[in-house]
Amino acid sequence: MMKRLSLSNVSWWVVCSALAIIILFPIIVVLLASFKTIGELNTYPPTIWPNEVTLRNYVDLDSTSANVWRSAWNSTVVTLGTVALSLVLATLAGYGFARFKFRGDGIAFLVVLATMMMPFQALLTPLFVVLQSMGLIDSLVGLVLIYTMYVLPFTIFVMRNSMSVVPQALIDAATVDGVSRLRILGTVMLPLCWPGVVSATLFAAFMAWNEFLGALILLSSQENFTLPVILTTLQTGRYGQIDWGILNAGVVVTMVPCLLLYLALQRYYVSGLLSGSIR
């Protein structure tokens, strides 16, 4: 019995590790490739491990016609803007839905959630016209506005859920002490609901950092491009020749912040994903 158990244990480790290697393979090879010299990247047969390590690909990210560091800054601005706007809106609404009864509250909540069922891709054509009328085409502000709409239903859902489980006794105690409803939100609710805040933040941040189609449509001048869009200009390359070093370094700059954020906070990310999609 003991032997069979350990044998199946070994095969479990083998299968799981094999899957892990396959899944990690693209991430590892692009990291390695981003430190290779341009000569090595163009030699045949291709290598996996760099023969010579260089930072040239990262240093040169802003020296080509497409400035990747500038795009990293744009992506940061859009991500912070989306997180801030959606969190403010979702915190207020989550508080309202979780803790107060008003006429039509159930329907209002359903309407907010039902927006999740509309494919974002289908809404981009009319959204373009709406933003055009506001003068927000080719603007990072316009991008923040539509990304916020995209993440709102999920963030509201997460915030409402975490605020619903705060014990009523704590709120009653604060009310008796004469604390106003809005101050209760800041002093009682938010300190207790920070796991929900982290989940909502991660969700909004990953979406805004990585979104491709909307940014491709709304941004037209290169100095406004976000990271996923600037990569398209690197893919085309100058003189039809792709600079694989720059492209791979660009991919790494786009993916590494997401991976680090996820690895640091994965517990909250996972619980947020599960609470948002199951139930």
Place this chain on the structure above:
Amino acid sequence: MALGAPAVIPKPHTSMRHPRKARSLSRQDSVFGLLMVAPVLVYTGIFFGIPTLLMVWMSLHDWPLLGDPTFVGMGNFSTAFADPVFRHAVVFSLGYALVQTPLVVALALLMASLVRRQSKGSALFRIIYLMPYVMGFGSSAFLWYWMVDDRTGAVKAVLLAVGINVNQSAWLSEFIPGVIVVITLTIWKTVGFFMLLMMSGMQSISDEVYEAATLDGANKVKQFFFITLPLLRPTLVMVFIFAITWGVLVFDQFYILTSGRPDNRTVSVVHWIFTNSFVRFDLGYGAALSVLVVLGLAAITYVQLKMLRNPED
């Protein structure tokens, strides 16, 4: 909009409501609650309600980027039904979703069964398997664009290292190889998410059911087919709806990797909307195609809910 199409809309629960106190206080409460929710309702009206209505309105017009729209009635829709690229894009997107979904679901199911037990090892593998999911489809597609390159990519390096020298040069410009690359990339990127959903569904099945089955002499395989799968049904329904919806709406991967090659055969429905609205600036036609996609997806989701619903319900 956040997740495409969630299967289950939660019921607003009433248990946590304020106990009703004095009437005046309760009225103040309800005004305050409405005030808290009002910004979101206004925001949703502007950036969801108006665009949704505008989409329908635009679809009835010839709507150029600049200049005045002209009313054309159902003209855009009759154009759409006769448009060979659109018709092909519909078949292609549906076909892609139908091939992609069972593959990713089966693999996710296998992975979920592997890592569902509580242990340090499982937790580690779960973290690893979900890693590609947090990367964008955009950056992932560019990563794979390099990885499958015939002269410089890592796939070539590995194949050569194990002594296989296949001609990859046409992978992204030929139909079947291009689609296979995109399917592999998409599975790689999304399988962790589906694994997570199924694992969480599996963990809610009580151990006692399995213990009873073991006592009755059912082996692991039997337990999987006669306990796990049936009890996992609600999760599976949700996973299928997610996967099919994402499949039908595919854009980033094909746009970046195959950009329609060969001969527009890998143009997906969203790619065709993009082309008409934002390359040709025929926004009315793009809106009409969008309306068709919304209606089509709603129908597909409805059929799935009907088909996959527990017959005992």
